[in-house]
Amino acid sequence: MTRPLVIAHRGASGAAYENSLQAFALAKRMRADGVELDIHSTTDGVFLVHHDVMVPGIGTIDALPHEAFATFRLPNGEPIPTLGQVLEELGVFDVWIELKTLAPRWDAQLLRVMRAGPSPERYAVHAFDHRIIARVGASAPLLRRGVLSASYPVDLLAPLEAVGADTLWQETHLIDAAMVDQLHRAGKKVIAWTANDGAEIDRLIALGVDGICGNYPERVLRP
Numbered sequence: 019m020t021r022p023l024v025i026a027h028r029g030a031s032g033a034a035y036e037n038s039l040q041a042f043a044l045a046k047r048m049r050a051d052g053v054e055l056d057i058h059s060t061t062d063g064v065f066l067v068h069h070d071v072m073v074p075g076i077g078t079i080d081a082l083p084h085e086a087f088a089t090f091r092l093p094n095g096e097p098i099p100t101l102g103q104v105l106e107e108l109g110v111f112d113v114w115i116e117l118k119t120l121a122p123r124w125d126a127q128l129l130r131v132m133r134a135g136p137s138p139e140r141y142a143v144h145a146f147d148h149r150i151i152a153r154v155g156a157s158a159p160l161l162r163r164g165v166l167s168a169s170y171p172v173d174l175l176a177p178l179e180a181v182g183a184d185t186l187w188q189e190t191h192l193i194d195a196a197m198v199d200q201l202h203r204a205g206k207k208v209i210a211w212t213a214n215d216g217a218e219i220d221r222l223i224a225l226g227v228d229g230i231c232g233n234y235p236e237r238v239l240r241p
Contacts, residue, residue, distance in 0.1 A: 020226075022210075022222070022223060022226075022229050023052060023209070023228060023230070024049075024052075024230060025050065025051065025054050025230065026052070026231075026232075026235045027053075027054050027231045027233050028233070029042040029043075030048055030050070030233070034094065035092050035094040035096075036069060037068055037098075039103065039107050040094055042104055042107055046111060049235070050235040051229075052111060052113060053108065053114070054116060054211070057116070057118060058080055058119050059080060059121060059128075060080070060083055061083050062083045063123075063127045064083075064084035065102075065127075066079050066098050067104050071119060073087060079119075080119050101115070105131075105136060108136070110136055110137045111140065114209075114231075115132075115142065115144070116144055116145060116166070117145040117150050117151070120145075129154070129158050142161070143163055144163065144164035144166055145166060148177060151181040151183060152180065152181040155181055155182045155183075162184065163184065164183050164184070164186065164209065165181060166187045166211075167186060167192075170197070174186070175204055178206055184207060185206065185207040187208075187209050187231075188210060188211070189211065190210040193208065193210055194225070209229035211231040212232055212233065213238075214234055216237055223238075
């Protein structure tokens with residue numbers, strides 16, 4: 019049985035603060051296959067790697083310029099990293115970028131930042147807002163794309179085909195053998211999120227998912 023890709027959720031966030039350079043560096047040291055991270059754009063087109071659009075005590079990322087966040091520190095003492103900083107930190111590595119928010123005016127800027135990274139061919143985007151994926155994909159047809167889902171679509175292939183995506187990012191507990199089989203027969207992939215429980219990880223591996231996104235890469239990598 020082929021081991022699924024091990025994707026560190028917001029970095030190795032079970033051991034280091036989520037979406038921090040420390041968490042991403044740790045994921046690489048743990049030999050994860052890649053990381054998942056979240057971005058929001060500031061009003062001057064800087065992509066901050068942060069899960070929530072609201073930064074406590076500062077304001078919303080998409081309503082302020084990036085310098086407004088310069089003095090903010092994450093609980094581990096680090097500043098909020100930019101997407102460019104994270105890509106440089108990771109070097110040659112798979113990176114799945116969840117587009118939490120993305121105004122159309124920043125589409126080209128996002129693609130420029132990704133192309134400037136150390137391994138642009140290993141980057142991909144995904145989102146709950148499938149319209150963003152369709153829009154970005156139209157500008158970069160070769161870009162790897164996924165769609166996020168927390169429901170079980172009646173037509174599994176329709177959300178993927180509508181935006182030119184090849185990967186369904188599916189909430190873990192909704193994944194079953196029929197889903198995996200149908201996606202694989204269509205040449206598509208399924209990545210489970212977020213799986214941290216050992217029994218659930220074993221279930222997903224047995225089903226043959228293509229990737230498991232979790233806070234503890236070592237739990238998927240264990241013998």
